[in-house]
Amino acid sequence: MIGTGSAPSPFGQLSGPTVRKVKDPFHGDLLEVSMGPQHPSTHGVFRMDVTLDGEVIVKLKPVFGYLHRNHEKIAENTSYLGSMPYTDRLDYLSSMSTNWAYALAVEKLAGLTVPDRAQYLRIILAELTRLVNHVCLVGFLFNDLGTSFTPLLYAFREREKIIDLFEALSGSRMMCNYQRFGGCRVDPTPEWLAAASRLVDNFPSFLDEYESMLTGNEIMLARTQGVGRLDPKHAINAGITGPVLRASGVNYDLRKVDGYGFYPRFDFRIPLGDHGDTYDRYMMRILEMRESVKILQQAFRELPAGPIMDPKAKLRGFRPKPGEAYGRLESPKGELGFYLLSDGSPNPYRYRVRPPSLINLTLLEEMCLGHTVADAVVILGSIDIVLGEVDR
Amino acid sequence: MLGSGILKGLAVTAKNFVGSYHDPARMVTVQYPEERSKLPENYRSFPLLVCEDAADPMGTLRCVACQICEKECPPQCIYIEKSKDKKPDATGKPQLYPTVFAIDTSVCMGCGICAEVCPFDSIKMDQVFEVAATDRFTELLLNREQLAKPNSYYHSIHPTEAAEVDARLAAARLAAEEKAKAAAAAAAAKAAAAATAKPAAPAQPPSAPPTASASSTAPAPGAEAPKSYSRVS
Numbered sequence: 125m126i127g128t129g130s131a132p133s134p135f136g137q138l139s140g141p142t143v144r145k146v147k148d149p150f151h152g153d154l155l156e157v158s159m160g161p162q163h164p165s166t167h168g169v170f171r172m173d174v175t176l177d178g179e180v181i182v183k184l185k186p187v188f189g190y191l192h193r194n195h196e197k198i199a200e201n202t203s204y205l206g207s208m209p210y211t212d213r214l215d216y217l218s219s220m221s222t223n224w225a226y227a228l229a230v231e232k233l234a235g236l237t238v239p240d241r242a243q244y245l246r247i248i249l250a251e252l253t254r255l256v257n258h259v260c261l262v263g264f265l266f267n268d269l270g271t272s273f274t275p276l277l278y279a280f281r282e283r284e285k286i287i288d289l290f291e292a293l294s295g296s297r298m299m300c301n302y303q304r305f306g307g308c309r310v311d312p313t314p315e316w317l318a319a320a321s322r323l324v325d326n327f328p329s330f331l332d333e334y335e336s337m338l339t340g341n342e343i344m345l346a347r348t349q350g351v352g353r354l355d356p357k358h359a360i361n362a363g364i365t366g367p368v369l370r371a372s373g374v375n376y377d378l379r380k381v382d383g384y385g386f387y388p389r390f391d392f393r394i395p396l397g398d399h400g401d402t403y404d405r406y407m408m409r410i411l412e413m414r415e416s417v418k419i420l421q422q423a424f425r426e427l428p429a430g431p432i433m434d435p436k437a438k439l440r441g442f443r444p445k446p447g448e449a450y451g452r453l454e455s456p457k458g459e460l461g462f463y464l465l466s467d468g469s470p471n472p473y474r475y476r477v478r479p480p481s482l483i484n485l486t487l488l489e490e491m492c493l494g495h496t497v498a499d500a501v502v503i504l505g506s507i508d509i510v511l512g513e514v515d516r
Numbered sequence: 517m518l519g520s521g522i523l524k525g526l527a528v529t530a531k532n533f534v535g536s537y538h539d540p541a542r543m544v545t546v547q548y549p550e551e552r553s554k555l556p557e558n559y560r561s562f563p564l565l566v567c568e569d570a571a572d573p574m575g576t577l578r579c580v581a582c583q584i585c586e587k588e589c590p591p592q593c594i595y596i597e598k599s600k601d602k603k604p605d606a607t608g609k610p611q612l613y614p615t616v617f618a619i620d621t622s623v624c625m626g627c628g629i630c631a632e633v634c635p636f637d638s639i640k641m642d643q644v645f646e647v648a649a650t651d652r653f654t655e656l657l658l659n660r661e662q663l664a665k666p667n668s669y670y671h672s673i674h675p676t677e678a679a680e681v682d683a684r685l686a687a688a689r690l691a692a693e694e695k696a697k698a699a700a701a702a703a704a705a706k707a708a709a710a711a712t713a714k715p716a717a718p719a720q721p722p723s724a725p726p727t728a729s730a731s732s733t734a735p736a737p738g739a740e741a742p743k744s745y746s747r748v749s
Contacts, residue, residue, distance in 0.1 A: 202590050203588065205588065205629060205633075206588060206589075206590040206629065207590070208627075208629075209590055209625060209627030209629065210590060212627075274529060278532065281542075281544050284544065288556075291556055291558070291559060292556035292557075292558060292559075293558065294558065295556075295558040295559055295560035295628060295641065296559075296560060296626065299625070299626070299627070301627045301628065301629075309632070310558065333528055336524055336525070336528055337524070337525040337528035337529065338525060339521075340520075340521035340524060340525075341521040341522055341525050342518060342519060342521050342522060343522065344521075345521075439632065439633055440584065440588070440633055
């Protein structure tokens with residue numbers, strides 16, 4: 125009976141700073157609900173311990189680790205190359221970016237240079253991955269909003285085309301295992317490049333159709349505007365990165381800040397939001413896709429001929445010199461980093477992943493307080509988590 | 517006007533609904549078991565072992581049991597036992613062969629690293645995907661007889677890659693043959709030199725076996741060696 129002040133609370137330690145007093149003393153108790161781990165809106169095995177006052181959230185604790193697969197320890201016990209297919213399984217919606225982040229760290233460690241053509245190919249594939257990831261995200265977000273499956277399937281129709289390209293290039297739809305230390309594994313054929321270029325040219329028309337269907341929808345506006353606000357100060361303090369941070373108006377994108385790969389050669393802009401609410405986070409994704417299309421068109425225009433592997437790179441018996449390296453890039457979800465410590469043996473002595481999904485989840489409570497359970501589902505959908513990456 | 521956004525959205529869904537009957541861009545599904553979309557050439561599922569001759573798959577495996585794939589396999593699903601004796605490989609060099617080569621496809625994640633690191637172009641990625649089984653221990657644990665597929669099958673699934681591999685192997689075979697020929701020629705020259713040197717040696721009784729002719733036959737097995745391996749070409 126929190127609020128009445130007579131009986132002890134049945135919830136024990138609930139008087140933290142995040143617990144609101146119940147306004148109406150005659151109204152009743154707080155209710156603790158465990159959302160998940162098997163719940164259609166949690167995007168995987170993820171649990172939210174929610175404390176409710178009526179329908180309003182007064183406390184929320186994200187609980188994760190159900191999909192923990194010992195990724196870092198496995199990587200410390202396999203060769204550098206052997207961890208590459210495991211990185212596909214971190215963020216399984218955007219394996220090409222994850223591959224690249226790991227390759228970036230190993231290349232720093234071993235001092236490998238990447239040929240021009242491979243740099244362009246990496247940018248092409250990373251931006252196609254961004255399209256795949258964001259298209260999935262908006263689809264799932266609308267599913268969370270209650271538009272049962274129509275927007276999701278339209279989004280998946282587009283995603284499928286890109287995934288087919290990945291399959292034709294790397295051999296697998298999602299577990300691409302494409303990047304290598306010092307370059308890329310397969311050189312795309314001219315037909316592949318033509319098909320990819322055609323897809324990219326047609327992509328804005330899909331976005332226009334999608335936006336005319338949903339962006340102006342009054343129900344969607346009512347459900348997302350002003351919901352799950354995140355102010356920039358909090359976001360920066362918690363280390364939030366990616367579209368979630370930029371929706372709060374903080375101009376921080378590693379493609380501009382670090383300028384890794386050949387990104388400084390490309391002409392693109394970073395979309396920024398004003399309010400940091402769910403609607404801004406949705407719009408960030410749409411606008412980023414439009415910028416990605418620009419980058420892709422430029423990359424297809426300028427793609428040089430030449431080798432795709434550093435001749436110094438070794439496939440077998442790869443032993444980098446002792447040292448440490450941190451490679452990071454702007455994955456579709458935020459700053460994805462790999463920290464490697466080498467002792468000169470064939471496997472890393474320490475291997476650590478900085479997963480953007482996990483760190484973006486830490487402010488879930490801040491965003492959800494004062495909103496209803498239905499809004500918590502939407503807010504979680506707008507953060508864009510992949511549990512493979514959160515739990516590792 | 518309130519509701520115009522919803523109406524606009526409904527127009528889009530209506531367009532998609534009608535289009536799904538006649539517009540090829542919106543007809544994206546296939547009726548799977550009857551209809552099948554073509555797999556891309558690079559598609560990979562599980563490993564296979566290439567053998568040269570479909571009639572004698574175990575005798576003509578390209579695998580030389582070097583165990584590099586076993587070492588590099590990230591989930592460690594390959595198990596190999598080396599042979600005690602040697603057999604000629606695809607380039608004609610006597611090599612070991614695997615007496616046991618097993619892949620647990622219930623563990624395999626199809627990353628393709630085994631095929632990538634194989635220096636003998638022996639292990640390649642198959643394209644089968646309908647591999648459901650009712651028992652995970654016996655049906656999914658493939659032995660070398662189940663893994664061996666003839667080169668013609670490999671050509672049928674990865675034509676470009678297989679042609680490259682064949683060209684590379686043919687070049688290696690040619691180089692090996694030339695090397696053997698050169699070695700045979702050198703041995704013959706050496707023998708001839710020895711034969712010419714022999715008469716200068718102290719005179720021997722005519723009844724004794726002619727050592728010069730014996731030494732001239734010595735390089736013959738070396739020269740003939742590549743021919744006896746001709747079944748691989």
